[in-house]
Amino acid sequence: MIDSQQLDITAQDRRFYWFWILPIQTMLMTAYIVPMYGFNAYIEPINEIFNPARALDGWPGAISGGLVFLGTTLGAVLERLLGKLSHSARIQLLLSNILIAVTLVIFAVACWYESIWLLMTGGSFLMGIGMGCNFSFSAKLLLSWGRHMGHLGLQSGVFGLLFGVWGAIYSLMAPMLIQRWGIEWTFIGTACFVMLFAFLSVIRLRMPVEPAARSTLDKPVLSLRQIAATRQFWFFTICMLILLTPGFGFKVIVQSLSEHIYHVSSLTASLVAVAFLMSYGISRLICGLLADHVRLKPMYLLFTGGQMILLTVTAIALPDVQGIAFIAVMMCLIGSLFAAGKSLWGMLAMALFGSSNLNSAIHGLLVAFGLAGLLGPVTLNWALRSDDVLRTTSWWMYAMAGAMGLACLLVWLMRTFDFEAAANHKHQPMHWKPSERDERDRF
Template sequence: MSPPVAPPGWSRWLVPPAALSVHLSIGQAYAWSVFKPPLESALGLSGTQSALPFQLGIVMLGLSAAFGGTLVERNGPRWAMTVALVCFSSGFLIASLGAATEQYWLIVFGYGFVGGIGLGIGYISPVSTLIKWFPDRPGMATGIAIMGFGGGALIASPWSTQMLKSFGSDSSGIALAFLVHGLTYAVFMSLGVLLVRVPRGEKPVASAPSALDGVQVSARNAVRTPQFWCLWVVLCMNVTAGIGILEKAAPMITDFFAGTSTPVSVSAAAGFVALLSAANMAGRIGWSSTSDLIGRKNIYRVYLGVGALMYALIAWFGDSSKPLFIICALVILSFYGGGFATIPAYLKDLFGSYQVGAIHGRLLTAWSTAGVLGPLIVNWIADHQEAAGKHGSSLYGLSFLIMIGLLAVGFVANELVRPVHVRHHIPAPREAVDVQREQSAP
């Protein structure tokens, strides 16, 4: 599928809405915690088990982004958005069948595996195109689009909660909710497929590196640099810290204030998930735009350093003040979202715009790792603490201290980032065509 080229006079500001239609849809993944309690009740699952579809979805997001990044660069954004639409919507339909038949493995396979492929391809589908449309403000451009992924739960959380109330929270009600999600998102994502355009003169594969300004590094060479792996660690640690709260947000705030004078209802917990989504969304555009002004390394110092402080406040004082708990969680999620939106611009600064989409895809394997690590830390520790007779905020204290340590590791990795050595740069212009042909191979 050839990418449609923008006609003369086409406004570049039409491209972010196309990306948003896809990202707002696949951002539903952040509202998974709304389905956790009904699934646990209907199918007799533990907290760790009910996290599996989400975890597998994030694993497949990173893997499909890594292996599909070059294909996205080659085939263009319309092809990528179409693949994302088919996989993400099909994942919900398979999960609906799994819920209707009470076959949990089908929910894991559909939502996690098939839907996760849609997550990965859909996530990276607009990144390279946006950077080409907005070379003057890459942080802002990617932030606008990627904020949709963070804001998806702002829509999906109350919407899913209302459907479960209307359809019922048993297996048949969950199945019907999954079915409605799949069909609705298919229609909404098609808007992005129809609207997206690439700049005139662009081809699906990036322009020859000799024609681009500044440092240019191929995807194959990028993964051989220490800078790539430092950023891998930075992203992994930041994502682990944020996703640990996000995946278990609804039950976490309920547990924290259970037995107090201000317990949290199911609807209020869903509202908390929506607030986290809003912070995630706002952080993606706000912090990434700020990075255009103060630099990528400085903004990651904020994400990781202040993020560790927020976790410390929750661990030590969160159960004594609901406003403090909520504010700290919102700040952490704004940093989580900001980290995602800033990383493509950080990559462009270090490696250039040549094959930046493919490099970004490979870096998202850090998200796959964090998608397992974050929920595993929080759910596994909470399950074991509950088995030991503990309750309330005691279920999460140890996991929060671990998150502080991980953020410290990420902070150190960010400090180690330096400009890429010249030996990794694209070779002389007359060799560029051969290099491009070699690097475009999957």
């Protein structure tokens, strides 16, 4: 029996999706991420300019990297305003990429004039706003195509894979470019790269046409205020904040951590960063493929519980283990579970609140992304500044493991939004005891 959704998909849509959207448009629309996912390559050069006495564990690089992620929160909110002002999807996408390119130039100017405040506010935070606008728009467009074609998990997985691939390529190339050109011209060259791919990405840009008949199958549209008034949303948000914090810390500090603790060469530290980002990308692809066929709640219990166990094991072994191999492997494993959680958060939001409320859920959830992106690098960098760095880093991991235990509990308590209760102006029921669980607890 042919699914009714498949009858709504034209042959032209199929060709356009499989030959353009999935392989090419996704690659073009994720290229903007290179300065964000490859930011680990900037940490030491920035610290050498603004804090040369403690170049490997200085705070300027860590905070500037964290502010980029924090700025994504505001960027997600401004994305709607940018869309109204642009009157065109192409113009909106170009404007968000122009903002990223401009902030890279501001980074270069800040480094030339050694202005730490220009680096933090004019560079890092504004870049995060541009990244948030771009991510929110790109996620909506690409995931809409995945949903339209019935391959939402696959599209989400490829989307995440290319984030990791771009970040890995840039983490490997950026140190060589910085050594040859200097960090200032590397920033400017990266800005040109972002704009080149931005212009290529708007050549065949279009949203899928959803049949009118299918809209009746969607759940009612909720405002962000209605979603934020529910326990489900806050369980979801706090869980994602905890789930993402260690991974963001490793993502930004991975090279500095490798060089500072184990005194390896810049090339070795870059290769550790590449391994971390490739494990990130591959994990997102695998989980995206699985998500079309398995339930999400057990997977998130695995992501949170797995990180809790890995962080605890790493914390116990770190003070006594010699050599970088152990920490590199453990960071890749933790990064894989971190990436898996990021890969499926859009699908989890749709499972909880309905596909018609994906946009509102994206805007609300990016608060957790931004705070995790700031807290992870800043707290891990604090550990690296200690005199007994191995033991302090070990205690940081114990703290993250404890928080991950709370995330496991929040996942277990999550349940889908009860639209019937909302229509009758009733509170969303929460089932605390195992004997009270029902179908809304299964998703």
